Amino acid sequence: MSDEALPDLAPLRDWFTSYCGSFRTPDLEQQRNFDLKEEHTRNVCRDASLIAHGMGPRFEMLAQIAALCHDLGRFPQFRDYHTFKDSESLNHAHLSAQVMKQHRLLDFLPGADRACIETxxxxxxxxQVPQGLPAVTTDLLKLLRDADKLDIWRVFIEYFNAPEDQRASGAGLGFPDLPGCSTEPLAAVAAGQMVQLSTLKSLNDFKLLQVSWIYDINFPATLRLIRQRSVLERFEVMLPRDPEVLEVLAQVGRYLDDRLHQTGN
Incomplete structure (x- = not known):
């Protein structure tokens, strides 16, 4: 597809609005979670545009479509299982790809573009990003992961700071609000690694997992947005002031500084 012949995405955006509307319910608690995912998707679209800026019109279009479709599976997931925790329901990303195919959302694209977005x-x-994918698919996947993380951080910060009766119940994945942080998540961050979801025991551990995502950022534009939005600083005030926690946070801060310095920011 040449950049001159890019399709209008307005029909796809209209479809997404109708899709979200199809899940509307008088159950306020459930609707709060659907609203959360609709707002999240729109913000991921915005952040995907910010990251993709300057990477060419065609790639920017692929980024917009992938961002709009990435969490389609979250809606039936929460309707059917009342959780956003994949391990207790199903893989929401696989379900999102199924919804795209079921509704033939990408039929207006050439086959190579469809395959790229679906992957x-x-x-x-x-x-982790798998090895051996085509270069454009790898770039699109990395961009989508970056944009997704940027808004998940916002969602969680707002969740934690909201009164309990106004929180979208699914955002905390059901982890108990216990004091301190567990050994395994702390050790992973200290080793410069992402925290595994299976090692979490508490809401504080979940916060550490999200801090560790900074190790998995791909694009300089994302690093700049992390700094501009004070993501790390906002998590620091939500975590215990234990010496081992403060040390791993300082380590992530140094890592972020180094990455920004390397990219000339």
């Missing part, structure tokens, strides 16, 4: 959507929640 990015299906793999966006993988622990």
């Amino acid at each position: 990015a959507v299906r793999m966006h929640n993988a622990f």
